[in-house]
Amino acid sequence: MDYLMAFLIGGLICAIGQVLMDFTPLAPAHVLVLFVTLGVILSALGLYQPLVDLAGAGATVPLPGFGHTLARGVIEEVNKYGLLGILTGGLRSAAAGITAAIVFGYAMALIFNPKPK
Amino acid sequence: MSKITQEQQDYQQFVNRIKPKPPYLRNIIMAFLVGGIICTIGQAILNFYVSLGLEKTKEASAATAVTLVFLGSLLTGLGIYDQIGKRAGAGSIIPITGFANSIVAPAMEYKSEGYVFGVGAKMFVVAGPVLVYGITTSALVGLIYYLLKF
Numbered sequence: 001m002d003y004l005m006a007f008l009i010g011g012l013i014c015a016i017g018q019v020l021m022d023f024t025p026l027a028p029a030h031v032l033v034l035f036v037t038l039g040v041i042l043s044a045l046g047l048y049q050p051l052v053d054l055a056g057a058g059a060t061v062p063l064p065g066f067g068h069t070l071a072r073g074v075i076e077e078v079n080k081y082g083l084l085g086i087l088t089g090g091l092r093s094a095a096a097g098i099t100a101a102i103v104f105g106y107a108m109a110l111i112f113n114p115k116p117k
Numbered sequence: 118m119s120k121i122t123q124e125q126q127d128y129q130q131f132v133n134r135i136k137p138k139p140p141y142l143r144n145i146i147m148a149f150l151v152g153g154i155i156c157t158i159g160q161a162i163l164n165f166y167v168s169l170g171l172e173k174t175k176e177a178s179a180a181t182a183v184t185l186v187f188l189g190s191l192l193t194g195l196g197i198y199d200q201i202g203k204r205a206g207a208g209s210i211i212p213i214t215g216f217a218n219s220i221v222a223p224a225m226e227y228k229s230e231g232y233v234f235g236v237g238a239k240m241f242v243v244a245g246p247v248l249v250y251g252i253t254t255s256a257l258v259g260l261i262y263y264l265l266k267f
Binding site for chain 1: 141144145147149150151153154155159160161162163164175178180181182183187190191193194195196207208210213214215216219221222224225237240242244246247250255256258259260262266
């Protein structure tokens with residue numbers, strides 16, 4: 001059941017991204033920025049967590065889920081550390097993903113060369 | 118504006134009828150399928166980490182993100198991810214594997230410009246804006262939350 005919901009909701013979020021890319025002048029990078037920002041805002045308003053509860057990885061794997069991680073972290077750390085949490089919370093909760101992206105990304109770029117198009 | 122003759126109108130209709138439509142529907146279906154499949158794989162990885170005893174919302178979901186980022190980077194390096202992307206569009210861009218792809222692809226492409234201005238800088242052509250807007254919005258959310266709370 002959790003697989004089905006992950007498939008449906010994850011697929012739906014990507015389909016919305018495709019609609020934005022095909023029917024508006026937005027480039028893929030714009031859509032990514034928009035989705036992360038929306039994820040942060042929806043999560044802050046308490047609207048994204050229900051989607052995560054419903055769809056699991058279907059909501060956390062697409063980029064709005066990254067925004068959700070940032071927002072969740074910042075709210076948690078403001079509760080814990082007050083003012084300083086505003087600056088530490090987002091990155092602390094997203095640290096693993098961001099560091100992995102930089103380290104693996106750098107390593108793969110060193111190892112591999114682009115395929116001829 | 119000069120009046121369009123009946124002939125021109127007919128011709129226009131003829132052209133509209135036979136010219137290939139951009140495959141909007143196919144694009145959306147492919148994005149849905151591929152995006153859905155990547156998320157389903159994510160769910161399987163998440164369930165695996167939970168079964169190992171990792172706490173679900175933080176540890177297991179961070180481990181899942183790391184695993185998917187690794188897979189996305191590797192498949193990009195091997196040239197496989199961009200093959201998927203040609204068909205899947207947003208289905209391969211929106212998941213976190215696409216975020217990894219957006220880092221590795223330009224970093225490889227610009228390797229010839231050196232390891233600092235090429236690889237180091239171009240890694241963030243797309244990932245940079247994502248981080249800037251994501252992190253800045255999160256700080257704003259934190260500030261507003263702080264002001265409302267205290």
